[in-house]
Amino acid sequence: MTERYEHAMRRALELASQGPVTGGNPQVGAVLLDADGRTDAEVDALTKVADARGLTAVVSLEPCNHYGHTGPCSVALIEAGVTRVVYAVADPGHESAGGAERLRGAGVEVVSGVLADEAERFLHIWLTSARRQRPWVTVKWAASLDGRVAASDGSSQWITGTAARQRVHEQRAASDAILTGTGTVLADDPSLTARGDAGELMPHQPVPVVVGERAIPTDAQLRRHPAGIIETRSRDLAAVLSDLDSRAIRRVFVEAGPTLVTELVRQGLADEFAVYLAPMLLGGDRLAIGDLGITTLAQGRRLTVTGVERLGDDVLVTAVSEAGGVSIRPAAYSTDEKES
Numbered sequence: 502m503t504e505r506y507e508h509a510m511r512r513a514l515e516l517a518s519q520g521p522v523t524g525g526n527p528q529v530g531a532v533l534l535d536a537d538g539r540t541d542a543e544v545d546a547l548t549k550v551a552d553a554r555g556l557t558a559v560v561s562l563e564p565c566n567h568y569g570h571t572g573p574c575s576v577a578l579i580e581a582g583v584t585r586v587v588y589a590v591a592d593p594g595h596e597s598a599g600g601a602e603r604l605r606g607a608g609v610e611v612v613s614g615v616l617a618d619e620a621e622r623f624l625h626i627w628l629t630s631a632r633r634q635r636p637w638v639t640v641k642w643a644a645s646l647d648g649r650v651a652a653s654d655g656s657s658q659w660i661t662g663t664a665a666r667q668r669v670h671e672q673r674a675a676s677d678a679i680l681t682g683t684g685t686v687l688a689d690d691p692s693l694t695a696r697g698d699a700g701e702l703m704p705h706q707p708v709p710v711v712v713g714e715r716a717i718p719t720d721a722q723l724r725r726h727p728a729g730i731i732e733t734r735s736r737d738l739a740a741v742l743s744d745l746d747s748r749a750i751r752r753v754f755v756e757a758g759p760t761l762v763t764e765l766v767r768q769g770l771a772d773e774f775a776v777y778l779a780p781m782l783l784g785g786d787r788l789a790i791g792d793l794g795i796t797t798l799a800q801g802r803r804l805t806v807t808g809v810e811r812l813g814d815d816v817l818v819t820a821v822s823e824a825g826g827v828s829i830r831p832a833a834y835s836t837d838e839k840e841s
């Protein structure tokens with residue numbers, strides 16, 4: 502039985518990966534099995550389930566229990582008549598958790614924890630964001646090989662080459678919001694749009710969020726951003742992230758100067774780093790990160806490198822904070838199955 506659930510769960514995860522990365526909802530896939538374990542149907546949204554009497558639904562995430570744009574997935578499954586629901590990881594969502602309980606209450610058998618490790622890895626960003634009730638924060642900077650993000654006159658645009666800059670646009674497009682500081686807006690007047698090779702706007706544009714007390718000029722390029730703009734007029738980073746969470750923003754890409762980046766790291770709010778390194782030396786004091794209050798090596802913030810990519814002459818190093826690293830729970834299956 503376990504083997505056939507795992508097989509179906511692999512397919513559910515494959516289907517989930519076809520869903521959109523951005524947006525408030527997790528990527529979820531579902532497969533329906535008949536009594537012989539044959540795949541009967543594959544659905545990318547549980548709400549599409551119409552008639553599933555007597556079938557087993559294998560879903561990558563515990564069916565949700567809350568009323569959003571559509572009704573709860575758990576109710577859709579009950580109404581469709583499934584006899585058993587198999588899922589990988591529990592929904593940690595504040596409002597959406599509790600689907601398994603609702604299913605059990607309606608007499609549906611529930612099996613949890615099937616391929617939990619794979620699902621946890623696949624949904625890591627969404628799950629972490631839902632558990633912490635704040636978005637996943639990726640901090641990006643482009644630096645010379647000696648770690649400087651600007652020359653002494655403040656110029657910093659075009660440290661890296663075309664391929665690296667194109668990769669940044671892709672990373673923007675895979676985010677829900679771009680976070681920057683008033684210092685960067687006033688110094689560089691960036692547009693922060695996600696653009697393709699030919700400069701065309703990509704279909705998904707993350708909303709720019711400007712943190713800081715100063716107002717940004719009325720003629721700033723950001724004011725013409727296609728996704729609008731969130732001007733916080735605040736320096737309270739925890740409050741800003743909590744507000745973004747309430748707007749269903751799960752992935753934040755930070756493109757800010759050293760002041761904001763240092764504060765995010767100091768306050769433990771940076772989950773991931775995307776560091777673009779250009780083969781150039783700048784010297785001087787425009788470092789990527791300022792004082793973190795670290796006085797000795799043993800206090801250094803340890804990171805885990807998750808990727809190294811060569812982009813033209815530049816290199817992109819991706820790393821996660823140890824505290825934000827992928828936590829894998831033991832794959833213990835919990836089941837109230839009647840048959841073994």
Ligand SMILES: NC(=O)c1ccc[n+]([C@@H]2O[C@H](COP(=O)([O-])OP(=O)(O)OC[C@H]3O[C@@H](n4cnc5c(N)ncnc54)[C@H](OP(=O)(O)O)[C@@H]3O)[C@@H](O)[C@H]2O)c1
Nearest residue numbers: 642643650657682683684685713714715757758759760761
């Ligand atoms: N190489 C790169 O990747 C890169 C990327 C971006 C920028 N840059 C360069 O960085 C330089 C700008 O640096 P920057 O440090 O001034 O820019 P920044 O970090 O983007 O903005 C700094 C401002 O953010 C506000 N702020 C918001 N939250 C804060 C908090 N918790 N604590 C303190 N301040 C907070 C403050 O302004 P208020 O007074 O308004 O509150 C502060 O002056 C420019 O030369 C730019 O070209 C380089």
